[in-house]
Amino acid sequence: MCGISGIAGFKNIAVPLLDSIRHLEYRGYDSCGIAILGLHGIEVRKNIGSVDEVNERERLSEPDGKLGIAHTRWATHGGVTKENTHPHLSCKSDFALVHNGIISNYRELKKELIKEGHKFYSETDTEVIVHLVEKYFAPSKDTEKAFIKAIKRLEGTYAIAMIAIYEKDKIFCAKKESPLVIGLGGDTNYIGSDFNAFIDYTKNAVVLDDDEYAIVSKDRYFIKNTTNGETVRKKITEIHWDSDMAKKGGYPHYMLKEIYEQPQCIINASQVDKQHIKKISDMIMESKKTYLIGVGTTYYVSLMGEYQFSSVAGIFTPAISSDEFKNLAHIDKDTLIIAVSQSGETYDTLNALKYAKNKGAKTAAIVNVMGSSIARLVDLTILQGSGPEICVISTKAALSQMIILLMIAIEIAVRNKRLTSKNKIEIERHISNLPEIIQKVLNEKSGLIHTIAQKYSHINNWLYLGRGKYYPIALESSLKMKEVAYVHAEGMPAGFLKHGTIALIDENLYSIIFMPPKSDEDLYRLSSGSAEEIKARKGFIIGFHFGDKKESEKLFNEEIALPKVPDVIAPFLELVVAQLFAYFTAVALKRNIDKPRSLAKSVTVA
C-alpha cells in the first residue's frame, strides 16, 4: 500500500503538501518524496525513511511553488532505495509522476521505451508511465492527450498524479482500482489516495471511479471517462468524520483491525522469499552458535523460535532479550545473531547487533519495515510483509514473525533429516490452513471471549501458564494484558508453579492455562496436572483448550474451546484468543487501546 497526494493552490503549497503525506503515512512509511513546480522547473526531493526523517534530511517543505505532488511508500517487494522512491521524472525532467498500484505490463513497455532511447533511473514499474507521457507529448505537444494515450497503454492497477512544466496550474490524475479522491477547497484543490490527505483543509470531496481521469487546478477541475473522453458529472461528498476513524477502516481500534488482519499476514509470511529462508538456513548450519534476539514481544517471539528450532529442527538456539545480550552472549566470528524487530529501529536490538558485528559475528533479521536501521545493518534481512502496524501493541507482526521462524525451523529440520520432504509438505499444508482457522475462531468465538473478558475485567492479577511451546505463548499473552489493559499478568511455565508460586493460590487468584491438544499426549497430561493443582487449592482457572466441553468442565471455571487442529499450529490459535481477551478487557476498562500510557511503537532509546 502506498499513499499519493497533490495540491494546486494560489500560494506556496510545500507545507500542506508535506502535511498531506504525513497524514497518509499510515498507508506506508519506508520512503517518501515530493515534486513541486517552481520558477525553474520541477524540483524533486525524496529519500528513504519515514516522512519526518526524510524531511529532516531533504527539507521537503523548502521548495517554492503553487503546484505539487507527493508520495509515501511501503515496499512489500523490491528494494527501498532513493532511486526507487517516487516521484519519478521524465528524461527531460518536464514531467513528474507518482503512482499507487501495480503496472503488470511494465516490462514490455520498458523494453519498448529503452529501444526508443528513454533512460531509466529506477527499477520501478512506475517510471515507465512518465516516459510514456513524454513519448506521446513529443509529436502533439498536448499534455492531456499524451497523458490519456499513456494511460491507455497501462495494464494493472493505478492511481496516478502527474505535473508538467507546460501546465503551470494543472495536476493530471487517473484511477483504476487504486483509490483516488479530489478535495475541493474553494481557492485550492487537493488530490489524495483518501480523504486523510486533505481533511484538515476541506470537507468537500469528489470520489473518482475506475477508468476516469481528472485535471485539477486551484479553482476548477473536470473529470472525464478515460475510454470515451466524455465529461463525467459527479456528486460532491461532504466528509463527516475525523481522519483517525477513516484510517482505522471503520474498526473501533487499530488493535482489533490488526487482529483481524492476521489471516492475511500469515499468508504473506508464508510467501516470503524462499531464497531468503534457504539463505538464513545456510547461515545457521554454517555457524557454531546461533542466538535469537528481540526485546519485549519480539523476545517472546524469539523464545517461541527457540522452542520451534529445538523441537522441529533439533538445534539449540538460545533466545536472549536484546537488553541483556552483552551480559550473556559469547560471540566470535562463527556466531550468528538473528534479530526480530517489527520497526527495525529498536534501540536495544540495534545495539546488540552492532556489538555482535564488531566482534565479527554474522547477522540476520526478521523485520517489518524495509530500509530500517536494522535491515540496513544486518547481512540478511527477511521482510515479513505484514503491512504497517499502527497499534502500539504488536499482534499481527508478532504472529507473522513466529510463522517465519517456524518455516526456517522446518527448512533446517529437512537438512538435519529430522523431517522428510513429505513431512515438510504436510506441515506447510497445516500452516496454509491456519489463516482460515483463525478467521473461523474470530468469527465464532469473539463473543464468548468478550463475555469472559467483561465478566473478569475487575481482576487485577492473573497467572498465565503454559508448558513447552505454550510457555512463550503464555508470556506473550500476559504481555498483551499488561500493555493494553494495564492489568498485571505473570507468564510462567506451568511446571514451575509448584516450586513456590503455588503458595499464592487460593480462591482469589485467577489463572489462565494454555492447554495443548490431546494429541500432544505428554504435554497434555502434564498441563492437566497443573490445572488440577490449581483446582485443588480452589484457584480460579480459565482454560484455552482444544478438547471437548464435557471433559473440561471439571477442570476449568471458564473455558474457550477451540476447534481441533494439528499440534504444530495449535499455539498460534491460543495466542489469537489471548490477544482478543486482552483487547476486550481493555475495552471494558476503557483504556487508551492504540496508544497505551508510557508506550511508543518503536523504542529507540536506551
Added chain:
Amino acid sequence: MKALILAAGEGKNLVPFTTTRPKPMINVGGRFILENTIKLLKESGINVINIVVGHESDKIVQYFERGADFGVSIHYSYQKKLSGIGDAVYKVKERFNPGEYFMLIYGDIITSANIFNYTLHSFNMSKEPVASVCLTPSTKMFGNVYLDNEMKITKIIEKPKKGDLGNYVLSGVFILPSRFFSVLEKTKFNMELALGRLIGEIGLKASIWEGEWIDIAYPWDILIANKIIMDSWGEATISKSAHLIGDVRIEGPVQIEDNVEIRSGTIIEGPSFIGSGSFIGNNVLIRKYTSVGKGCIVGYGVELKNCILSGNSQIGRLSFIGDSVIGNNVDIGSGVMTINENLDRSTVKTTVNKKSMDTNLNKLGAFVGDDAIIGSGNTTMAGTVIDSKIKIPHHYTYPK
C-alpha cells in the same frame, strides 16, 4: 438521510407491559424507548422519520403526532396484520426515492451512546450498505454474523446449530439502499433471506458497536436498559421550577424535571430520575437507578431502589419497591413490600408468556401492568407478574 423505525410488533414476552402499549412505548431512564431513539436520531441530523406502527398504534401516534414537539417530521405506516420484519420494512417503500439510502432501526434497542451517529459515520466512510453489529454473550437469539478482514459481512447464520458459538450479532441498525425493497420482493419479504441476498449481490459492511447494547425482549431487560441509559449520565440537572423543601440530599447524577416537589428528609442517590410534576413526600429514600415517571406521588418514608415507575402512579407511605417495573397509572397502597430475592439466594424465576423462566438475576421484585391497584399491606413474591388492571384488595391481619 431518512430513518425507518419498526414499532409494530406485539412483544408477547413483555406482558404485562405490552398488553396496553407497544414495546417502544415502554419507559426507561425517564423516557419512552421511542422518544430516546428519536432524540438520538435528531442529534445525528436525521429529521425525517418513518415509523411502522401496528400493535396499540394509537399510543405512539397520539404521543408523537407529526413530531413537531420533538423537532422532527414523522410519517406513520400501518402494519395491520403482523407478518414479520420484512413485510413491515416493505410497507414504507413508497417513502424512499430510487438510489436513496435510509436508516432502518428496530424499535426496541437501547445503547449507552448514540449508535445511529456511529453507524452513519461508518456509512459515510464506505458509502456502502452498513449493518451495525455488537457482541453479546450468546448468538442463539440474534444470529451469528461472520466478518472478513475488511469488515464485510460474509454470512449471517440466524440460528447457529452449535451451542458454543459467539460472535458479532446484528444490533438492529442498518443503512440500506432503496434497492433493498426489490430484494425484499424477490425473497417474499423474508428479512433473513433478503439480507443474505444483499450480502451476495451488493455487499454489507459491518459497523462495530463497542458500547453497551440491549434488545429489550423480556421484562427484566427493562431494568438493564434503564441502567445502561442512566450510566451514561455525567451530571445532575435540576429544573429551576423544581421545589426542594427543607433538607433534601442529592448525590450524583440526578435529573429532576419541572414542577417537581420534594419534601424534607428525602435522600436521592444518582443516577436517578424524577419526572415533571411528581411529588416526593418526607423521608423518602430513592436509591440508584430509580426512575420516577411524570406525575407520580410517592408517600412518606417510601424506599425505591433500581425500579421504574412509568408515570401517574402512586406509592403509599412506608412501602418498598425494589428491582421492579411499575406501569402507568398504578395505585400502590401503604406498606406494600416487593420482595426481591429468594431465601436460598437462588436466581429469581418469573412468568413470561405463560411459561416459567429463569431470569438469572439474584434480585428481582415485581412487574406490575398499567392501571393495576395493589391494596395496602400486601407483600409480593420475588418475580411476581401483576397483570394490567388487576385489583388486589387490602391485606388485613385483623379481623382475619
